Amino acid sequence: MIELKNVTKIYHTQGGEQVDALLGIDLVIPSGSVVVLRGESGSGKSTLLSLIAALSKPTSGEVIVDERQISKLPDNFASIYRGENIGFVFQRYNLIPSLSVAENIIVPLIPHNLERKIIEEKLMRVMKLFSIEHKESAVVRNLSGGEQQRVAIARACVNDPKIILADEPTANLDAALSRNFLEILRVLKSQGKTIVIATHDPIFFDQDFVDAFYEVKKGRIV
Numbered sequence: 593m594i595e596l597k598n599v600t601k602i603y604h605t606q607g608g609e610q611v612d613a614l615l616g617i618d619l620v621i622p623s624g625s626v627v628v629l630r631g632e633s634g635s636g637k638s639t640l641l642s643l644i645a646a647l648s649k650p651t652s653g654e655v656i657v658d659e660r661q662i663s664k665l666p667d668n669f670a671s672i673y674r675g676e677n678i679g680f681v682f683q684r685y686n687l688i689p690s691l692s693v694a695e696n697i698i699v700p701l702i703p704h705n706l707e708r709k710i711i712e713e714k715l716m717r718v719m720k721l722f723s724i725e726h727k728e729s730a731v732v733r734n735l736s737g738g739e740q741q742r743v744a745i746a747r748a749c750v751n752d753p754k755i756i757l758a759d760e761p762t763a764n765l766d767a768a769l770s771r772n773f774l775e776i777l778r779v780l781k782s783q784g785k786t787i788v789i790a791t792h793d794p795i796f797f798d799q800d801f802v803d804a805f806y807e808v809k810k811g812r813i814v
Contacts, residue, residue, distance in 0.1 A: 593623035593786050594644060594755070599653035599663075601639050601811075613639040615811040617653070622803075623754075626777065626787045628796050631808035637790035640808070641757045644788065645678045646670040657755070675703060679748030681758040685740050687747075689733035693724060696732055697747045718746040722776065738769050745776055756780055758789045762796075770795050777801065 601614040614636045621627050629637040642648045643655050646662050647670075655663035662673055674680075687696050694715055701711050719725040722742040727735065732743060748756060762770040770793070778801050780787060789796060796802060807814050 593658060594621040594788070595619070595654075595656040596640075596643070597654040597656070599643065599650045599655060601636075601643065601648070602651045612811050614643075614650070617811075617813060619806065619813060621786060621788060623786055624781070624784050625803040626781050626801055627789070628802050628805045629788065629790045629808050630792055630797070630805060631790075632792055635808045636811040637808040638759050641680075641759055641788065641790050644755070645680060645757055646673050671703070675700060675751060677754050679751065679753040679756045681745055681748050681756065681761050683760040683763050685744040687732045687740060687743060690731065692729050692731055693719075693735070693743050694728045696743055697750050699747060700751050714750050714752075718750050721749070721779070722746045737765065738772060741765065741769060741773065742776075745773075749780070754786060756785050756787045758787070758791075760791055760793070761789065762791065762793045774799060 596617050596619040599614055599617040600612075603611040603613055605611060617640065619640075629640060631637045639648070643650055643663065644657070646655075646665055650663050653663070654661060657673075657677065662670070665673060688699070697718060698711055698715055701714065716725065719728060722745055724739060724742045724746060727739060727743075732740060735743065762773055765773065774795070777787060781801055797805065
């Protein structure tokens with residue numbers, strides 16, 4: 593499903609310094625698998641996620657998803673690609689605190705001009721899946737950390753994406769919430785989702801549902 597061919601990503605700071613974020617990455621992630629990219633902050637693993645999501649473009653090399661070259665998509669087509677294929681779980685959730693649970697979850701659906709009935713069906717499906725339907729009208733800033741986590745994951749899944757990308761998803765969670773997140777990943781895998789997790793949290797490293805681990809260090813898979 594996901595293939596990176598000799599991918600390099602180079603940034604330049606405002607001071608003109610060159611940052612080699614990724615150097616010659618070759619990676620194949622089969623459909624329906626769970627893959628963990630492990631490495632310290634600044635290793636390049638989050639940059640890998642951004643390339644798979646078409647949030648940024650490689651300096652050189654190819655990113656291919658479902659036999660489609662996505663690494664050179666114009667921004668408007670990249671946005672369509674994300675809406676149809678990608679669910680992103682952010683480290684700090686990136687929820688809108690003043691909006692309700694339902695309003696936060698349906699944000700990814702807004703660009704698609706769907707009928708209200710279809711939006712409500714999609715909303716109820718993910719709220720039931722992650723056991724937050726009783727919080728539908730609650731304002732997000734009043735929720736517990738675990739509830740906010742479930743809202744963030746429901747938002748990532750509301751479009752029924754093929755690919756779930758999670759960037760340091762347990763960085764702000766206690767042990768109980770981290771274990772809860774692992775169980776949610778099991779559910780998503782059982783649904784055939786392809787899941788890529790960037791983390792340095794050792795809680796992932798002995799999980800039997802993870803199909804492959806890749807160590808990312810200084811922009812390379814080592």
